[in-house]
Amino acid sequence: MRILLASDPVHLPSLVSAARSLSPSNLEAVSTARAEVPVDRLLIADVRVNDCWVDALTPRDFDLLLLPPTRDFKEVGARLAARRGLPYLSEALELELDGKVEASRMVFSGRGVERIRTSLPAVATLNLDGFEPVEGSPDSVEELKVDCTPRVEVIERREREAEVDLSKADVIVSVGRGLKRKEDLEMIRELASLLGAEVACTRPISADLKWLPEERHVGMTGVRVKPKVYLALGISGQIQHVVGFRDADTVIAVNIDPDAPISEVSDYFVVADLYEVVPRLIEEIRKRKRS
Numbered sequence: 454m455r456i457l458l459a460s461d462p463v464h465l466p467s468l469v470s471a472a473r474s475l476s477p478s479n480l481e482a483v484s485t486a487r488a489e490v491p492v493d494r495l496l497i498a499d500v501r502v503n504d505c506w507v508d509a510l511t512p513r514d515f516d517l518l519l520l521p522p523t524r525d526f527k528e529v530g531a532r533l534a535a536r537r538g539l540p541y542l543s544e545a546l547e548l549e550l551d552g553k554v555e556a557s558r559m560v561f562s563g564r565g566v567e568r569i570r571t572s573l574p575a576v577a578t579l580n581l582d583g584f585e586p587v588e589g590s591p592d593s594v595e596e597l598k599v600d601c602t603p604r605v606e607v608i609e610r611r612e613r614e615a616e617v618d619l620s621k622a623d624v625i626v627s628v629g630r631g632l633k634r635k636e637d638l639e640m641i642r643e644l645a646s647l648l649g650a651e652v653a654c655t656r657p658i659s660a661d662l663k664w665l666p667e668e669r670h671v672g673m674t675g676v677r678v679k680p681k682v683y684l685a686l687g688i689s690g691q692i693q694h695v696v697g698f699r700d701a702d703t704v705i706a707v708n709i710d711p712d713a714p715i716s717e718v719s720d721y722f723v724v725a726d727l728y729e730v731v732p733r734l735i736e737e738i739r740k741r742k743r744s
């Protein structure tokens with residue numbers, strides 16, 4: 454079983470760990486820079502755009518090509534599979550090999566898991582969450598010349614200056630469309646500050662209303678968080694939001710609608726107006742801090 458990996462050097466150690474768990478007879482990797490990973494052969498390719506990744510991988514031989522589940526590599530995987538006429542498994546949670554490849558993957562925004570099976574050779578992007586990065590020396594390192602004239606020119610790459618990393622927060626106060634005005638975020642910030650919490654939100658609050666920056670929206674298209682406490686204020690609990698906090702230890706939700714779907718995923722569900730609850734919480738916490 455020949456497994457080929459294509460990755461940036463950051464994801465490569467976890468990808469190698471995942472590939473080794475499948476006991477390949479030969480393990481090769483293509484990376485944009487040298488990495489200390491235990492593979493049979495490491496090929497360093499000067500590829501900067503997805504077009505050239507697809508060109509670099511098109512002539513290569515493999516039974517299974519594995520890529521990290523980043524936005525760019527999902528595109529590379531899909532385009533390569535289409536060009537070569539191979540099956541493509543996107544965002545596999547687990548893979549099993551037995552002459553064919555079987556994968557489990559989330560469906561319906563995380564409401565279910567499906568198992569799919571296909572013939573080899575195949576291309577897959579794999580969720581790397583459960584894999585500890587491995588270190589080691591490649592048996593050989595070679596340069597891979599790629600004959601590619603990119604149709605897309607990268608003019609500039611700039612790191613996004615993130616204001617906050619919500620994935621590391623222990624306590625999160627999150628707001629949804631139950632909040633009526635942008636100014637009311639002040640009381641939410643005050644409550645968060647008293648609780649030593651970070652402020653988060655649903656997508657409409659950041660993407661549509663632009664009241665908070667994008668890195669504060671939790672969910673399928675936002676950040677996945679795992680705090681000890683997630684306090685959800687005026688949030689309905691649509692699945693696209695819920696997948697973002699389902700690893701929270703304790704979820705407390707405040708909603709005026711007793712039938713809001715968030716009641717089903719909350720440990721404590723308070724049917725109340727957040728405009729009554731938040732000021733009273735602030736007052737109570739201040740009182741306790743004073744005494």
Ligand SMILES: Cc1cc2nc3c(=O)[nH]c(=O)nc-3n(C[C@H](O)[C@H](O)[C@H](O)COP(=O)(O)OP(=O)(O)OC[C@H]3O[C@@H](n4cnc5c(N)ncnc54)[C@H](O)[C@@H]3O)c2cc1C
Pocket residue numbers: 628629630631632654655656657658670671672673674675686687688689690691692693694697707708709710713725726727728
């Ligand atoms: C492809 C796709 C991806 C998406 N990805 C995401 C994502 O990553 N994250 C995300 O959040 N959303 C995402 N969405 C949007 C998602 O489907 C929901 O529309 C969104 O989460 C709803 O946000 P909300 O709960 O703030 O608003 P609403 O659904 O409008 O809910 C507002 C809630 O506030 C309650 N409320 C109103 N007034 C009060 C009050 N005074 N006190 C207390 N409660 C009150 C209401 O009863 C209601 O339950 C995505 C949608 C699509 C189609």
